[in-house]
């Protein structure tokens with residue numbers, strides 16, 4: 001990669017940056033598209049976030065930046081505006097910097113999931129969805145599949161309050177979608193769901209239990225995962241053995257460079 005005075009600059013704001021691979025993913029994708037854009041992680045402590053954002057307003061060759069843990073929620077208060085997607089998700093993962101220094105926050109996680117499904121020939125519209133997890137990614141996915149017109153969404157989260165809060169938001173925003181929030185899988189039956197989504201962190205560690213009980217995984221269901229490492233989690237392994245269509249965690253990440261390029265109007 002050549003970085004010159006013509007190169008448009010992006011950052012990814014995080015605190016610990018050792019694990020960040022998003023900059024590499026974006027750099028490679030932009031290079032493939034022939035875009036003269038360079039992305040670098042920046043390590044910023046939460047107490048310095050405000051100052052960092054104010055500084056970026058003045059950096060005239062910066063076109064925007066990504067935002068990740070722990071800044072995804074906090075960042076909104078330092079921006080001029082956020083898109084309806086970021087507003088609904090309560091989190092920002094990309095920010096566009098306009099030439100006058102104005103900053104607009106957006107979130108592409110949910111769109112990434114929907115586009116990733118579509119790339120595999122799956123539409124969320126009309127689906128009865130069982131989703132484990134109601135954290136940051138869970139919220140993004142639930143809003144995105146509801147916006148696509150899924151028939152119903154059953155949220156299961158060990159912290160029931162979180163699931164209920166998300167369920168309430170979905171019911172308000174999408175009155176046509178049936179929403180159910182539960183603390184566990186008791187009472188749910190095989191065949192009740194067309195799509196099963198793991199939006200929890202379960203599956204990252206070797207000893208993790210399956211995030212969804214095996215009896216609910218039926219061959220007719222599409223099974224989608226958010227965990228990217230390992231690429232084939234216990235859930236995906238079980239689903240594949242049963243003959244389900246499976247969607248790996250990387251499917252929602254892969255469309256993100258194109259979604260970011262569109263948001264920043266790079267193309």
Ligand SMILES: NC(=O)c1ccc[n+]([C@@H]2O[C@H](COP(=O)([O-])OP(=O)(O)OC[C@H]3O[C@@H](n4cnc5c(N)ncnc54)[C@H](OP(=O)(O)O)[C@@H]3O)[C@@H](O)[C@H]2O)c1
Nearest residue numbers: 133134135136137138158159162200201226227249252253
């Ligand atoms: N594929 C992608 O593009 C992509 C993008 C971002 C993140 N991710 C992955 O998505 C996963 C979740 O990230 P996040 O940002 O949503 O995190 P988060 O906001 O911290 O939420 C974590 C979720 O996992 C649940 N959970 C965690 N440990 C659990 C356990 N032992 N048993 C049951 N539930 C458990 C939490 O339940 P409680 O609410 O009850 O704690 C919550 O629903 C991570 O693995 C992350 O790497 C993937």
